[in-house]
Amino acid sequence: MNHIEKLGWDSSIQHEDNNKLARVIAVQKNSYRISDGEMEYFSHLSGKFMNQAYSSLDFPAVGDWVEVQKLADEQKAVINRILPRKSKFVRQAAGTKTEAQIVAANMDTVFIVNSLNHDLNVRRIERYILSTYESGASPVIVLTKKDESTPEDIIRITAEVEEAAIGVPIVCISSITGEGIEELLTYLPDRKTAALLGSSGVGKSTLVNALLGEKVQETKDIREADSKGRHTTTHREMFTLPNGALLIDTPGMRELQLWDGDGAIDTTFQDVEALADECRFSDCQHDTEPGCRVQEAMDSDELSEERFESYLKLQRELAYEKRKQDQKVRLEEKNKWKKISKDMKNRYKAR
Template identity: 40%
Template sequence: MSSSASSSRTSAFFAHPLAPYGWDTGWEADFAPYAAAGLLPGRVVRVDRGRCDLATAEGAVHADTAFVTPHDPLRVICTGDWAAVDPHGEPRYVRACLPRRTSLVRSTASDRSEGQILAANVDHAIIAVPLSAELDLGRLERFLALAWESGAQPLVALTKADLVPDPVTLAHLVQDVETAAPGARVLPVSATGNDGVELLAALVTGGTSVLLGTSGAGKSTLANALLGQEVMEVQAIRDVDGKGRHTTTTRNLLVLPAGGVLIDTPGLRGVGLYDTGAGVDRTFPEIAELAEDCRFHDCAHESEPGCAVQAAIQDGTLGHRRLESYRKLQRENQRIVAKTDARLRAEIRDDWKRKTASGRAALRAKRGNAR
């Protein structure tokens, strides 16, 4: 193909009405069978009770999702999906969704161990951590495991940085978070003073970003700063406990002025893991690296001889808090997976029996020595 023809196709692509929403040649190729059937592509910008709003080449469309409401909760249509819409009839219907490139999933509070999809086709996960309260590194590590598992690149935004005027204290806080978030960029930002916002906007330009955090983390204020206008409602933080109420009640996809789109989510009270084994390993890469030097390949990093992880704890190169957090997330993820994996349930049960028998034998030996 000549360079002029290639340039012409590139120009035509960037002139596509859905380009600001992330439409590219890959999505165009995936959508080709639906286009041949006369369907219209659109990106889901909001979902609410079986209906969704989409951005299409013909403008905003309000459509029914009845045709794509499966029993699997991970396949329900969500904000960020690319969908095929029937352009005719009232109401309009979403006929199908394109395969997702990434998906952000957490575990629900139900006993059935179901997953809940929070956002689809996300490139960056911006985790808002407020400096208005004491850092909760364990919760941050949960968000990081969620983000890494999704396939998105996590970014940590330390919001309300203006509340820490001492630069030395702020630098120490950034360093603590960087230690808990290897592989993720950590940025102190002040949405009210616009400090750090431009750098964060530059990092997420051109892709799809999702904003995560607890209630009162300053997500809506940060979203307004990134959008350059007051789009999201902002509520004051309670003086009693420093927490905020849910300002955002739905997941909304909005176009960023510098390029790319932002999905703002409601504050998450709980961050349950859902089959995030790889995500946990990405969150604690130093432990996974140390484990390669353990004497036993199935080392539990507790009291086994030749354990490189315990050796790192002893010489101070690995913090005890990091190891305990790693163990906690591994156990939780294992329990979630075991609910739907009979083989894993059996392995956990056998391991528990072995440890119980070992403990009883040690107790009997101790009593015998005492006599």
Template identity: 70%
Template sequence: MFPPINKEEFLNLSNLEKIGWAYDSQDMNREAVARVMTVQKNSYRISDGNIEYLAHLSGKFLNQVTDSLNFPAVGDWVDVHKLQDEQKAVVNRVLPRKSQFVRQAAGTKVEAQMVAANMDIVLIVSSLNHDLNERRMERYLLSAYESGATPVIVLTKKDECAADEVADVMARVEEVAIGVPVVAISNVTCDGIDDLMAHLPAGQTAVLLGSSGVGKSTLVNTLLDRAVQETKDIRAADSKGRHTTTHRELFVLPNGALLIDTPGMRELQLWEGESSMDSAFSDVETFERECKFNDCRHDTEPGCRVREALENGELSEERFQSYRKLQRELAFERRKQDQRAYLEEKNRWKKLKKQRQDHDHFLKKRR
């Protein structure tokens, strides 16, 4: 199943390189660096490639952090003070990230939630049954491009479908995931696993994303060749899954690649993505650029290339409406975030003003 790993080359790697280290900094003290393997509430399990530590955040870190995105996430590299005798560590800072997958936190509060950091590949997992949803996949693709990592789509439960069904679903997916590799696999027969492993080279970090019940935990067990994640059957009536993974965790695969498993998402609320619309919807934006007028609204304007594409079948109405919906959603999120930033700044100045008034009042009383 796995490409053979060169044992001599692996032994020559430093401990950090064995868990994905790829920084160029020569002046960094590597003895004080570790990677976040698991996050559970306020507890962190970190590794330096040799020893695992139970870590907590330093007081200075907690006093200086101003945003939820600045807290350590699975996949992060952190500067730590190790207490080797106790196998504990104190996190002093998070090293700069090369990529990060962020979504709007569930609920009504305007807040970003970090899903994973420093990944090279985003594996968007969906099943080949009737739970597959192209519109949801577009959302994942948009967030994957925005993260800075490379998306790959993994379709599970291949053993439950006929060959012509698999081909039909893959064709549907390829229409919305333009230029993105699509791999169909079976965790039961391991059919397609070799094709998937071709996208997971040694030293690269991938994150698994998708809804509950699509087979992410089972895939982790398959790739590790041992049961490390609990799995449950989906409901046969509607192919809906149940949550089994309750936290995010990074695993080292036998071939030297790294894999972050995440809990299934009921929904993926976008946090950002404006700069990646051209990647996720390259077909739509190409048609837009070919419109006669730069400010074409794709309604009744003459020379509208988008309307032409819709009428002759080059572009589906569902995909175009999804594109517009995501544009509106991103604009709405940006307005909410701007309002939140404005209120936070306003409250900060109110506190500073109050502190100044209290200070002046104190000086007056002393006189």
């Protein structure tokens, strides 16, 4: 195995010169730490890269494969381009600005981490599942702090999550006692990449430390009153586990605003979609129409009203985000042509 393969490189990614390859293992603001499997480098983007970058999606994220020019003596490198991504977890960036943010790239699995306490939110889990399917990776639900929960609570909470996570594996663990860790490692094989995603205080950093067998991430206790905590991870970083798997840790997200998900909503809500297909009318609005299978399922408790409302809410949110993105693209295109026109006029005057 060559050095680059230790970082998850496989033959499906085409590149003519492995000596120019590296993987982004940490991003902190505009600073990038990369590795070629043998040495780590602090890197910056080339001038050409900066000139050609059109949006936030064009910049490197943790997990990206990049083509670089190495300055080995100084342990520095210049990033010239990003190789095509096989998967990317994207969310709407925090704030009011319409902008995408890549949380992690080229992961095989996304661990959606929640704790087994009263901060668990099934509707939030649905959002993560939707975004994970849209990313191109496979979701796994990880329920932490098993040592703090009663067997009855674990059974009840797992059943609630199963309703929202149809067909998605669920693993209950304790990073303190080690219970469930071996089962979790079956989803972390050698040279495969997983990303840890979830809210603040759910135990992601503690889990990273447990999987690595050493304390590499700072942890803080959650508030007992509401089971919430402050995030201790301040940047995204990829670690190599003792079994050869790659794990991307990320700061806790207070909320997950969707960026895209049209192509994954049918998979996330396959139970609702299946019921809708059985409605008498193909254009059924699932309200007062006769022969509505969805309403029938809610009346008989086959489908919960909360899950159906979540399905409708996420559809509305995706449609709204799509309109905002389309508006932004039109404005950027208009500004681009205004700039081109102005540059041409200036050149003409200079003659």
